[in-house]
Amino acid sequence: MTLTKISPATLSKITKLGIKRRIDWVLHLPLRYEDETKITLIADLIGGETAQVEGEIIHSEVTFRPRRSLICQLKDASDILYLRFLNFYPSQQQQLAIGKKVRALGEARDGFFGIEMVHPKCRAAGGNAPLKQSLTPIYPTTAGLPQATVQKYIQAALQDLELADTLPEALLQRWSLPSFSASVQALHNPPPGMAEDELTEWLCPFWRRIKFDELLAQQLSMRVHYQKRQQRLSPPLLSYQKLPPLLLQQLPFKLTRAQQKVRQEISRDLMAPHPMQRLLQGDVGSGKTIVAALAALQAIESGYQVALMAPTEILAEQHFLKLREWLAPLGITPVWLSGSLKKKAKTLATEQIAQGQTQLAIGTHALFQASVEFAKLGLVIVDEQHKFGVQQRLALRGKGQEPHQLMMSATPIPRTLAMSYYADLDVSVIDELPPGRTPVVTKLVNDARREEVFERVRLACVGGRQAYWVCPLIDESETLELKTALETFATLTEIFPELKIGLVHGKLANDEKVKTMAAFKAGDLNLLVATTVIEVGVDVPNATMMVIDHAERMGLSQLHQLRGRVGRGAAESWCVLLYQKPLSELARARLKIIFENTDGFEIAQQDLRLRGPGELLGARQSGVPMLRFADINEDADLLEAARDLADELLQQQPEVAHAHLHRWMANKPDYLHA
Ligand code: ADP
Ligand code: MG
Secondary structure: OOHHHOOHHHHHHHHHOOOOOHHHHHOOOOOEEEOOOOOOOHHHOOOOOEEEEEEEEEEEEEEOOOOOEEEEEEEOOOOEEEEEEOOOOHHHHHHOOOOOEEEEEEEEEEOOOOEEEEOOEEEEOOOOOOOOOOOEEEOOOOOOOOHHHHHHHHHHHHHHOOOOOOOOHHHHHHOOOOOHHHHHHHHHOOOOOOOHHHHHOOOOHHHHHHHHHHHHHHHHHHHHHHHHHHHOOOOOOOOOOOHHHHHHHHOOOOOOHHHHHHHHHHHHHHHOOOOOEEEEEEOOOOOHHHHHHHHHHHHHHOOOEEEEEOOOHHHHHHHHHHHHHHHHHHOOOOEEEOOOOOHHHHHHHHHHHHHOOOOEEEEOHHHHOOOOOOOOEEEEEEOOHHHOOHHHHHHHHOOOOOOEEEEEEOOOOOHHHHHHOOOOOEEEEEOOOOOOOOOOEEEEEEHHHHHHHHHHHHHHHHOOOEEEEEOOOOOOOHHHHHHHHHHHHHHHHHHOOOOOEEEEOOOOOHHHHHHHHHHHHOOOOOEEEEOHHHOOOOOOOOEEEEEEOOHHHOOHHHHHHHHOOOOOOOOOOEEEEEEOOOOOHHHHHHHHHHHHOOOHHHHHHHHHHHHOOHHHHHHHHHOOOOOOOOOOOOOHHHHHHHHHHHHHHHHHOHHHHHHHHHHHHOOOHHHHHO
């Protein structure tokens, strides 16, 4: 069968599945299997398990209550089974008429009348219709592209294509892996007698081969990226050691050992004539800003400009204020650029950037805009990198010859994740907090005890400390979220007549936001009511209390980030997680994790286990090859093997590496050529 006969409508559906070449059909592997190789007696059916039964229809009727449905009774030698269909075609009704012999496959469950199957897969069983010899694969597909069609294309591809192995025999033996063709054949056409759990069990050698191939392709493509980057040229940013020591001298603290280490890693990269792409990881409060400032100074003292970008105005503004304070004594004045700047101020800022009067530009997405041109951009620093997509980062890359990039993240990336989805970057980790911090005490409090929490807040504030009150997150509607924030503010204002209270939320005009934050920072406000806009970066050491309303709605990294806003000084701090029952299983698991752990790495690792890499990757998802089959936690051993092999192949057998990449990645051209 050739692809040329396919109608445009079908073709677009096939493309939607990510299939562009015939080999992609071979790589389109089943989600699960159905067992049509045996017949189970109705009397032996077990609730919750899927099985195939065979018998005669002895009753068939359409009922209208509680809703229109087709109900049949299927009788075999042992018992009677109810079959129920809520949507059905006349042809099905005929197939299930009284007296017909039928085979039905479905999940048995205890129904109202006895044991039943809802929407079983039925086929005629007249005569001696043979049973299937092997398991039936069920494929991922999309509306309008039936299983049968998918199977047809796959079988044709399996037959026509030469499924040569991309990996040499010796390597397969080293990892005890079966050949590619044996693996895909077995997974698409399981041999007779192969049981479902044997096939789906993660140790199944055929699946392991596929997962290994996939992980290897991911590693190779990211390595190739990495190597290509090492071939591009960037301005070496020499370290004259003039400005950084000046900054360090006036700081009220000394760098931690971890800060010094990452600072050296970054400095070394900047001096190289190739673009740095380094990810600086450090838990909330670990002190990434000063490290970024020192990197910026290295670029500035070699005569280049620096752009520092943050995902929210609040965070960007805070960086701006901090750096302005730090750099003023060195005679360096940063320029502020954000979307909400007045036109005149914006024009002035872009002019200063374009003419090179500005050495350091700080702002939000506005820095990416096409209208912003840098005279001599040498370094781009991106805070909270996971909030920015690859496209945005590429846009900034286009603004200089080839600036170095420092990406920062307070959401720690578990090792397996760093090894896979971040393999194209270099990673530095600040793995210690500055001294003198007292761990935050976390309390889980049922909403029924809200009053007690009010008292706590009052005590803290009256005692001269400050507190945050984070309003409930409402995913469905921004308007509703805003309304809730306004209501919370009104309620708290009533409850605490003696306190000065501020409110920040996403819809607030920027100068209002900045004014309120500054007032809180200066201690003019006791309590700050806020939406999750304060999630990242806000640094007010005197704030010792954080209340998170409806904590059950928030994600783990969000909770961890929020909690990191307190515990920044020497005083004991509290984080109260107010939750409302009933709790979903996921919410319960999250609250337990955040309650039991303070280490961001551990929290991220558990988050990864709980939900897979999606959330942790954030915007990066659109920029790296995602894994369909392998699971970086379960298959950590394969991941390590693939990483080692990727290096080895690229060095010693590049033709093998490229053949492998071609098989797995050629339908994703972005990853090969970017
Ligand atoms: P984050 O890594 O979350 O961005 P920040 O850079 O905002 O952390 O630093 C948190 C706080 O710790 C800031 O007030 C900062 O000035 C302070 N800080 C940073 N490094 C040190 C250090 N080595 N010793 C003491 N305080 C430090
Ligand atoms: Mg920060």
